[in-house]
Amino acid sequence: MENAAIAAVFEEMAELLEFRGENPFRIRAYRNGAKAIRDLDESVASILADPTRNLSSIPGIGKTLLDKTETLVATGQLPQLEKLRQEIPEVVIQMARIPGLGAKKAAKLQQELVIESLGDLRKACHEDRISKLKGFGGKTQQAILDGLAIAEAAAERIYWSDGDQLAKSIGKHMKSCDTISRMEWAGSYRRGRETVGDLDLLIVAEDRDLAMDHLEAYAERSSTILRGDTKISIRVGKAFQVDMRVVDENEFGAALQYFTGSQAHNIHTRRLAKERGLKINEYGVFSQEDDHQVAGATEEDVYASIGLPWIAPELREDRHEFKWCAEENLPDLIELSDVCGDLHMHTTATDGAATLREMADAAIERNLSYIAITDHSKRVSMARGLDAERLREQWKMIDEVRPEYDGRLTILKGIECDILEAGGMDLPDDCLEEADWVLASIHYGQKQPRDQITERLLGAIENPWVTCIAHPTGRLINRRPPYEVDMEAVMQAAKRCGKLMELNANPARLDLNDVHLAAAKRLQIPVVISTDAHSIEGLDVMQYGIKQARRGGLSRQDVGNTRPWKEFKKLFKRG
Ligand code: DGT
Ligand code: CA
Ligand code: CA
Numbered sequence: 107m108e109n110a111a112i113a114a115v116f117e118e119m120a121e122l123l124e125f126r127g128e129n130p131f132r133i134r135a136y137r138n139g140a141k142a143i144r145d146l147d148e149s150v151a152s153i154l155a156d157p158t159r160n161l162s163s164i165p166g167i168g169k170t171l172l173d174k175t176e177t178l179v180a181t182g183q184l185p186q187l188e189k190l191r192q193e194i195p196e197v198v199i200q201m202a203r204i205p206g207l208g209a210k211k212a213a214k215l216q217q218e219l220v221i222e223s224l225g226d227l228r229k230a231c232h233e234d235r236i237s238k239l240k241g242f243g244g245k246t247q248q249a250i251l252d253g254l255a256i257a258e259a260a261a262e263r264i265y266w267s268d269g270d271q272l273a274k275s276i277g278k279h280m281k282s283c284d285t286i287s288r289m290e291w292a293g294s295y296r297r298g299r300e301t302v303g304d305l306d307l308l309i310v311a312e313d314r315d316l317a318m319d320h321l322e323a324y325a326e327r328s329s330t331i332l333r334g335d336t337k338i339s340i341r342v343g344k345a346f347q348v349d350m351r352v353v354d355e356n357e358f359g360a361a362l363q364y365f366t367g368s369q370a371h372n373i374h375t376r377r378l379a380k381e382r383g384l385k386i387n388e389y390g391v392f393s394q395e396d397d398h399q400v401a402g403a404t405e406e407d408v409y410a411s412i413g414l415p416w417i418a419p420e421l422r423e424d425r426h427e428f429k430w431c432a433e434e435n436l437p438d439l440i441e442l443s444d445v446c447g448d449l450h451m452h453t454t455a456t457d458g459a460a461t462l463r464e465m466a467d468a469a470i471e472r473n474l475s476y477i478a479i480t481d482h483s484k485r486v487s488m489a490r491g492l493d494a495e496r497l498r499e500q501w502k503m504i505d506e507v508r509p510e511y512d513g514r515l516t517i518l519k520g521i522e523c524d525i526l527e528a529g530g531m532d533l534p535d536d537c538l539e540e541a542d543w544v545l546a547s548i549h550y551g552q553k554q555p556r557d558q559i560t561e562r563l564l565g566a567i568e569n570p571w572v573t574c575i576a577h578p579t580g581r582l583i584n585r586r587p588p589y590e591v592d593m594e595a596v597m598q599a600a601k602r603c604g605k606l607m608e609l610n611a612n613p614a615r616l617d618l619n620d621v622h623l624a625a626a627k628r629l630q631i632p633v634v635i636s637t638d639a640h641s642i643e644g645l646d647v648m649q650y651g652i653k654q655a656r657r658g659g660l661s662r663q664d665v666g667n668t669r670p671w672k673e674f675k676k677l678f679k680r681g
């Protein structure tokens with residue numbers, strides 16, 4: 107059994123245990139183990155076979171995981187996983203993603219109505235069978251119908267971050283195939299969409315068959331959907347599809363452009379080509395008159411042939427990119443290395459897993475020069491949110507710790523203060539006034555009508571001590587829709603009051619989304635990209651925020667935390 111397959115087993119264990127609400131430490135142990143094994147550049151099986159080596163000396167692999175790894179390598183199976191899979195059928199996990207349904211009710215429905223797919227569930231709703239069940243009723247049935255679309259989308263599309271992990275694993279596997287001379291990912295993954303429907307790999311290979319054989323040998327492949335002369339589609343894991351196309355060297359750029367999409371972007375490029383007497387397809391750019399090839403080897407050539415500069419994949423949605431090209435104003439998009447501060451993170455004072463010092467050290471390792479500690483306020487009782495007294499204690503501790511980090515890291519006194527259901531902030535103004543940085547966010551009353559939610563956000567923006575609105579729409583991708591809100595009014599108010607807007611980089615949030623980010627850029631409201639880290643590893647999600655920011659067309663200047671704290675401070679008004 108290869109590393110990737112072992113890692114996938116541990117990842118699935120973590121997922122199923124999480125679904126059952128098991129101990130977070132146990133879940134994290136599986137996740138860390140999966141990551142450690144996936145990142146390992148030697149085969150686990152060969153380490154185990156070597157009596158002079160000890161697998162559990164690798165960080166992330168303790169005694170328990172060592173045992174399980176041995177079982178996996180010896181038998182190709184893990185009894186604990188088989189048992190969990192039986193206990194929790196895939197469809198129950200899918201059903202539990204319907205907002206408000208939850209794991210227990212999903213399991214009950216599945217058993218009582220013998221549901222095998224989300225389609226079965228939809229049918230049961232239409233046939234009015236759920237409303238008649240004990241403990242469910244008509245209201246629940248309607249809520250299920252309303253929420254089914256979210257669960258259906260989640261069953262088909264995965265987070266970009268998960269797609270990235272898979273793409274990197276497949277990429278590593280394919281690199282060892284000598285017949286492949288070029289390789290590039292295309293499709294929505296390359297465009298950085300927040301979710302990915304399937305992965306599209308493009309390669310140049312001397313021996314096409316050998317290259318396809320190599321993909322079929324990928325450890326996590328579960329089946330081959332089709333295999334032709336130039337294209338192969340496989341399934342990985344439970345259901346995820348990966349397409350691979352083999353193209354010629356001289357058409358690689360054209361194919362990459364074509365299969366990166368989006369479809370809307372491609373329709374627009376075809377029109378521009380036509381206006382110049384050219385035609386574009388996946389094989390190249392050709393003269394309409396005599397069919398001779400004008401371009402095709404590189405994407406740069408393809409775009410140049412229709413009078414355009416190379417356009418970053420993240421912008422290829424036919425939203426603003428062609429207008430920006432015409433104005434010779436294509437933005438120079440932000441990069442991860444531009445970021446120097448992180449202004450949203452939690453510690454053990456509330457629901458974080460690491461202490462203030464651990465977060466500070468981890469921030470230095472990630473080349474940050476300032477961070478804000480923003481634990482929850484008291485309304486978030488589930489996370490043991492801070493009241494004014496405990497918050498002031500934390501700030502006292504920050505005062506004590508600061509000298510240790512002098513010249514290395516600025517630690518800001520912050521708070522993620524809830525905007526209460528009835529409006530107003532969860533902590534008194536005199537307390538917020540003492541902070542360096544105040545995030546305002548909504549965690550409760552997300553189902554209120556649009557006007558009410560908008561009013562709450564406007565109230566927070568008008569509070570003199572609030573500096574930034576965190577995860578402004580409250581959505582969880584594939585899990586929970588955004589709340590209803592007049593975002594235009596919120597942004598206008600932020601602009602007027604000199605407040606900033608967050609792009610929460612958590613791959614399940616990515617909130618603001620790409621369209622809202624473009625609006626913030628247009629209104630010249632500085633965006634703050636923050637990790638909302640609840641652990642040290644949580645700081646690494648910054649990269650996903652950067653992807654989303656690029657999709658919104660943001661460059662370095664549009665993002666506040668690319669500036670040192672002294673400059674950043676001038677971007678917002680307080681008092
Ligand atoms: P996904 O997989 O749903 O997340 O989204 P994409 O954009 O990766 O879509 P996919 O995998 O179906 O196809 C990849 C790209 O190939 C797509 O963005 C544009 C191009 N493409 C695929 N099929 C067609 C087609 O029938 N017409 C045109 N113009 N382009 C296509
Ligand atoms: Ca795709
Ligand atoms: Ca595809």
Ligand code: ZN
Pocket residue numbers: 450451452522638
């Ligand atoms: Zn937070």
